[in-house]
Amino acid sequence: MAIFTGMCVLSCHADRKSLGQSGNHLGNASSPYLLEHADNPVGWYEWGDEALKKAKEENKPLIISIGYAACHWCHVMEEESFMDTAVANYMNAHFVSIKIDREERPDLDEIYMNAAQLINGNGGWPLNAFALPDGKPFYAGTYFSKDQWLKLLQNIHKAYEQDNATLTKQSEDLTQEIRKIQTAAADADTSAEGNGTLYELVYKGLLDQVDFADGGFKGAPKFPTPVRWEFLMQYAYLTKDKKALSATTTLLDKMARGGIYDQLGGGFARYATDDQWRVPHFEKMLYDNAQLVSLYAHAYQLTGNENYRRIIKETLSFVKRELTSAEGGFYSSINADSEGKEGKFYVWQYDEMARLLDAPELAALEKTFAISKKGNWEKGENILYLDQSAGLSDLSEPLVAKARGKLFAARAKRVHPSLDDKILVSWNALMLKGYVDAYRALGDPAYLQAAEENARFLEKYMLGRNFRLQRSFRRQKVSIDAFLEDYAFLADATLHLYQSNFNKHWFDVSEGLIEYADTYLFDAESNFYTTHTAKKENILINSIGVNDGVVPSANGIMSLTQYRLGKILYDEKYVTNARKMLDRIKFSLATDASSYTSWALLLGLEHYGTYEVAILGKNALGQNLLLQKYYLPNAVFAGGENENLPLLDDKKVAGQTRIYVCKDKVCKLPTDEVDQALKMVTF
Incomplete structure (x- = not known):
C-alpha cells in the first residue's frame, strides 16, 4: 500500500447544515446525513444498482464514503474537500462516488470498516474506502485533509490506470480476509469448559479489566458498553459476589457524577474522552440512553439506590422531550456540534x-x-x-x-444541536425495552404507556405481512429492508413488554419475528443467523456477527429471546436452538470475555436455571408489578385472566389470583402472596 498517503484516525461527530439541492443524486435520500451532502458538487450516489452499473460501464473505481449525522470529522471533511469544486471535479471525472449512512446500512459499514482495520490496524468515521466497480475494496482510511485527500485521489487514479492487476489482486485478497472475519462463527471451535467453570472464566476475564477507582474499564476513552455491566450485575445476583456488584455500582456512580451525563437536562453522551468520565464527546445517541436506562433500572431494583431512580427519571424526561416523535417513535441522535463548535450547547x-x-x-x-x-x-x-x-x-x-x-x-x-430524526427499528426496540425496565423498577404507568405507544408505532409503520420489517422511518416514509438486529432486538423488546402488561398480542409479535428470522436469516451450517437475507442485492458478504459492540450481538440477543420464549411455551425447539448457538460460542467466551457478554447472560440462565412464573386472575397485573419491582434476571413471566399459553394451562382458579413458581415445568404450590412467591424465585 506504499502508493497511498498516510491517514489520520479520528472519531467522529458532525455538524449538520441546511439541506440543499445540487446535481448529485442524494436529494431524495431518506437519511438526514445523506441529505446534508445533497448540495455538494460531488456527484454522490446512494448505494445501489445505478452507481455500480455506472462504475462498471465507465470502468471507474468506487469511492465509498461512510459517516453519520452526529459525526464531527465527517462534517470537517465535507467542508474541506467535498464542498471544494476542484476536488469534486476530480472525483467526478475519475471515480463513482457513493455516500452511505452507517446507521441505515450497518452491513456495508462493517465490510469497509473491516477493510480499514485490516489495512491500518484501526478505523473510525468518516470512513473512506476505494473499491473496484464490483464493490471489492482495495484501500480504506478515515479522515483526510484536503491536500491528503487530493493526493490520495491522484495516486489511486494513477494506480488504477497503470497497475490495475495489482489493485485487483489486492481487492481479492482483502475481500477474502474480510469474509473470513465476518463469517468466522461458521468455523467456531466448540470445545470449552463446562457452563459453571466458563461462567467464572468470563467473570474473571472482565474483572481484570475493571477500573475500580474511576469506574468502567481501564484507560481512555471510556465507553459505557452496558451489556458488559448487565452480565456483571447478573453474576453478582446469582453468585452473591460483592466485587461484581461493586464494579457495576462504581461505574454507575462515576458516570452519574461525570460530564458524560448531562447534569442539567439528563441523558448520556456517547463516550468520555478521558479516564474519569468528565469530558464527553457531546453527541447523544438513542441506543446508549436506551441501554443505560435499563442498566440503571436493574441496579435500582437490586440496590434501591435513590440516585439511580433520579438518573432514570431525568434520562427518560430527556428522551421524551428531545427524542420522541409525535407518533411515538424515537429519533436516532443529537449532534455534538452547534454553531460550528463541538459542545457549545x-x-x-x-x-x-x-x-x-x-x-x-x-x-x-x-x-x-x-x-x-x-x-x-x-x-x-x-x-x-x-x-x-x-x-x-x-x-x-x-x-x-x-x-x-x-x-x-x-x-x-441557545441554538440547539441538530437532530437526526430518522427512526430505526433496532434502536427503538432498545428504548422500548428501556421504558419497560423503568416501569418495572419505578412502577410509573407513564413508562409502560410510552413503551406500548412505541410498540404500536413500530407495528403500524415498520411491520409488514408475515412479520417482515423495514428498518428506517422518516417523515411518513419507510425504507431499507431490516437487518438481523432489527428482528432480534424487537423480538426481545416485545417479549419483555408482554411480560409486563400480559397482552398476548406482543408475545405473538415476538414469536412471529423469531419465526421470520428462522425462515429467512438462519444459516444451518453455522447454526447462527446472517445479517440480512440471501436476496440482498449487491452485497459482497452476508455477515454472521456474534460479538458485542456498542449494542449487544444480534445473535446473542436472538439466543436469549428464543430461550425465554421456549421456557414460556414449553417448546424445546427454541430452547435447543439457543443452546446450540451458545455451544458454538463457548470457545470465544473462554478466550475473549469482554466481546461476548450477551452470550454469557444466557450461560448464567443455563447454569443456574430459569424460573417460570405464572400469574393468573383478576389482579394478575398488580401482583406482577409488585413481584417484578425486584431484580429477577433468571425468571420469565406469563399471566393475565386467560390460560392462553402453555405455562398458564390448568392454573386458573375462579375468583382468585394465584402465583405459580415453576422450574423445568415442575411447579411449587401456588400462592396469592407476593412475598411468598418472591422467596421461591430468589436466591
Missing part, C-alpha cells in the same frame, strides 16, 4: 453562570460542581461534573436544584 463560561444565578445559588453550584473562573475545559469553558468533595445527593439540595433549573432554562434559549 452544553458548556459554560463562569461569568455567564454568575449573571444567571444569585450569590447563594452560585456558591452552592461551585461547591457541587468542579467549575471555576479559569474553567475546567477548553478556552475557559466549564463542563458540569461533580467536584471530588461533592456527593450525588448534593444535587437534590434546594439551592443546587434551583441553580440547575435556571441554567437549564437559559440553555434552552
